[in-house]
Amino acid sequence: METYAKTLLYAIPGFVILLLIEFVYGYFKGKQTYRAMDTIAGLSAGISNIIKSTLGLTIMIVSYDWVAERISIFQIEDTLTVYIIGFICIDFAGYWAHRLNHTINYFWNIHLVHHSSEEFNLACALRQTISNIFGYYGLFLIPAALLGVPATVIAIISPIHLFLQFWYHTKHIPKLGWLEYIIITPSQHRVHHAINKEYLDKNLGQIFCLWDRIFGTFQEELDDVPPVYGITRPVNTWNPFKINFSHLWILIKDAWHTNNYWDKLRIWFMPLGWRPSDVIEKFPIPYIEDPYNFEKYEPQLSKGLSLWSWVQFITTLVLMLFMFGTFAEIGFPQLFVYGTFLFISIYGYTAMMDKDISGNVVEILRGVSGISYITLFEGWFTLDNYVAFGSEIMLAYFALSIFMAIYFWKEIIYTTPQKKDKIDQLTPQV
Incomplete structure (x- = not known):
């Protein structure tokens, strides 16, 4: 590793x-x-x-x-x-x-x-x-x-x-x-x-x-059929954790709701897109029928929130590279703690990008946890060995993260994510 x-x-x-x-x-x-x-x-x-x-x-x-x-x-x-x-x-x-x-x-x-x-x-x-x-x-x-x-x-x-x-x-x-x-x-x-x-x-x-x-799975790119990208059942989120488990969540819900015990078992191994017949009508899932006529997912964010999302992403990237550079020095099990902070960070700022208030809550809790960790262990992992006042910089960063999560709370709580008009573009799967 x-x-x-x-x-x-x-x-x-x-x-x-x-x-x-x-x-x-x-x-x-x-x-x-x-x-x-x-x-x-x-x-x-x-x-x-x-x-x-x-x-x-x-x-x-x-x-x-x-x-x-x-x-x-x-x-x-x-x-x-x-x-x-x-x-x-x-x-x-x-x-x-x-x-x-x-x-x-x-x-x-x-x-x-x-x-x-x-x-x-x-x-x-x-x-x-x-x-x-x-x-x-x-x-x-x-x-x-x-x-x-x-x-x-x-x-x-x-x-x-x-x-x-x-x-x-x-x-x-x-x-x-x-x-x-x-x-x-x-x-x-x-x-x-x-x-x-x-x-x-x-x-x-x-x-x-x-x-x-x-x-038999080859297809040439056709001049008269411009590719349209995405998936036929849009996830409508920027949060990679939600994206990663979105289809699994559909399978779990379908297995739970179907009354047929055989369907509860076989749904996992059936061809992609298959759903039990008794849940299709009760719990329809929107899908893109016309790839040339649908709106891409794009919640409207303020310039401030967009900029802060970039700051959070770049900071997370830099912290990950530092982890890789000091992998052996940090060692296990502290690497799991470090990785958990990075996972939580990614969830927090991408949820805020979705205008999901849970992102603000997670960011506040992460900031408090980060400050607590630095105070309890007298430093941010091995950062002070490489960067002067490294732990102090991290303290300031976590404090700023808490402040920004509170600052953007109003923008997220009082404005809704851009909702797509599904009526014309999406129809229940049949």
Whole structure:
């Protein structure tokens, strides 16, 4: 976990620079693909995922090591060839894991957050899940295990394979000629993120488009069908925690409300979107029927609240990078405490972005807890070892957070989030 944290310490600034380049390019070309609060929400989802991953907050059911030890037929030496074989096996596994996420009700909850943005840009690539509570990816790597690909090779290649999926989340790169027949391109991935009926659940590959072409899930981007982005049942929130568990909450409620005991069991493993017949009419769920005629989620925030949201996001990002840089020094279990503060921070400011008063309450409680922690432990973790008056700065920050949560209380409590007129755009699912 420490090695992964150190890797991210260098990777994250690189991602941020590329985002800024795309933003500036879109600005000067007059084709901007970013909205402020959508960007904060997406990047905050990414931060949440990274914190969860580095702290190891996943229950491992089946690991690759366990599978490889039991079914390996061959033994391959650690050469360039084994890395190539391992990369192909990971991409094959990624295709089927991705297809499962788009096929089965329960697994969609793991993937939904990645599709939740109604824009398409590099920030979407960083919208990753925290709802993957159970680790079972080793099952998809059975071909690699049979071939005897060492676990160390898989561990090295996996983050590289993941990072290589970043670049094609953009609208600014057109079709790439002959490369369209070999790799996943921005054009192909625009199709994957679209909610047009022609594009739904297509182009599930991650690096190579071969799997889509073989298994019948390939769809070219059509000139006369511009992609519309998002999900067909909009989450209407900037809060990554709510987004991550929104579909799971629907499944739980449907399983509770249905009178059919068989439906209570099978709903989790039925095709994506399936609901028991006796709850569809009683508890209709709005969905987008016409992708060309709906309003994007955009609560109207004051300039002050928008600016404060950026301040909170940037502060959380900096605090996370500091955690990665001092991972071993902070150590466990203090890392869990640090991570909890970051999780609570993300919930607080994104809820305020939704004009949800619970965000203000959480921010006040977080501020009080932060001041209490610094007072009780005489400092903010190891910050004073690196920054002069670091703990005093954090005290001032927590005090300011409390003040701003109170200051924006009136704006949030006396104004409602922008409500969408669902009548024309959304209809009950049938």
